[in-house]
Amino acid sequence: MSSRDEMQATVEAIVQPGKGILAADESSPTIAKRFASIGTESTEANRRAWRALLLGTPGVGEFISGVILYEETLGQATDDGVPLPKLAADQGIVPGIKVDAGKIALANAPGDEITQGLDGLGARLEGYRAQGARFAKWRAVYNVSASLPSRLAIEANADSLARYAAICQQQGVVPIVEPEVLMDGEHSIDRCAEVTEDVLHEVFHALHRHRVILELMLLKPNMVVPGKDCPEQATSEQVAARTVEVLRRTVPAAVPGIFFLSGGQSAAEATVNLDAMNRVGPHPWVLSFSYGRALQDPALKAWRGQLDNAARAQQALLWRARLNGAARDGRYEPSMEDEFAAEAR
Ligand code: 13P
Secondary structure, eight states: OOHHHHHHHHHHHHSOTTOEEEEEOOOHHHHHHHHHTTTOOOOHHHHHHHHHHHHTOTTGGGTEEEEEEOHHHHTOBOTTSOBHHHHHHHTTOEEEEEOOOOEEEOTTSTTOEEEOOOTTHHHHHHHHHHTTOOEEEEEEEEOOSSSOSOHHHHHHHHHHHHHHHHHHHHTTOEEEEEEEEOOOSSOOHHHHHHHHHHHHHHHHHHHHHTTOOGGGOEEOOOOOOOOTTOSSOOOHHHHHHHHHHHHHHHSOTTOOEEEEOOTTOOHHHHHHHHHHHHHTOOOSSEEEEEESHHHHHHHHHHHTTOGGGHHHHHHHHHHHHHHHHHHHTTOOOTHHHHHHHHHHO
16 A cells, blocks of 8 residues: 555544544653542553553444554553554554654743654654554644734744644654644633634645645644633534634645544533534534543543542543544534433442
8 A cells, every 4th residue: 555545544544423533642741640630640550551441441442533642652562462552453443643742932932832843753753653653643832812822933833733744744644733722811712713713824824835735634723712711601602603613714625634622621511512513514624523631531530540440430431432422423412421420320
């Protein structure tokens, strides 16, 4: 198979009806924070146990078509010696890998950040491919205030995202391009819409400049929502309308799929917002999920680092995945939340 055919096959495997992506690529500091919230230490053994639990959830492949892993996880195996990428692949889940090296302050742009990790990326991708990864992820973040992000940050991050995407495609790896306009702050939904439109416009301009094949990439954006501390919160219908409006203005129809991040929304909010968007279709692209916290949090709370809780945690993950699978097709009903509570009793 040519590398182009292989990337096409990867895209088709991920963009399936009723399915989305599990983001399980928390960096070491982030997973330590998540584990601290359940009183669990972030040791290599605990990270391995947690991610083996997630990927080994029976039936999860019915709703999850791809998983984003952290570099450490690519090299880990279950107690029985099954490599974790293989555990995912055996469930029909395409393994992917986070390849950025995190963010630092952007020089000469106070309050803005830039993502690093381009040096040596081509060689690293070759290694990740050999370990089973078929797609990659790079996250750029944008802090929001009345004056942030600056033009400089918008342009610099767009260029890095596009360079990363071009290098991925050169290596036969499908890039997920993730520009995240953060929810932190008091800003309004209007301000989030304005920034997200500026950011996506610039990202697609850069992708074009760098000759990235739009048909062979996926986008992972934020939804258009008010800041967490904004006094005026929005309904799911408002979030859906504003998000779709911005996407229609900025994302070419050639992009096969848009997989939202949850970004600090509760698990239920992330589901209902995705569902609302799929109810106002049809859209030129698939609208699905690539959730970290919104998929993992209920399972993490059930697990609490205890082997005895593994089955309950898997049940919680499977349930959230099922609900998001329904939202991916605009078939979610809030009453489904109660069914789980009844089942879990
Ligand atoms: P959240 O859904 O928790 O925002 O995580 C998704 C992700 O991959 C962030 O980079």
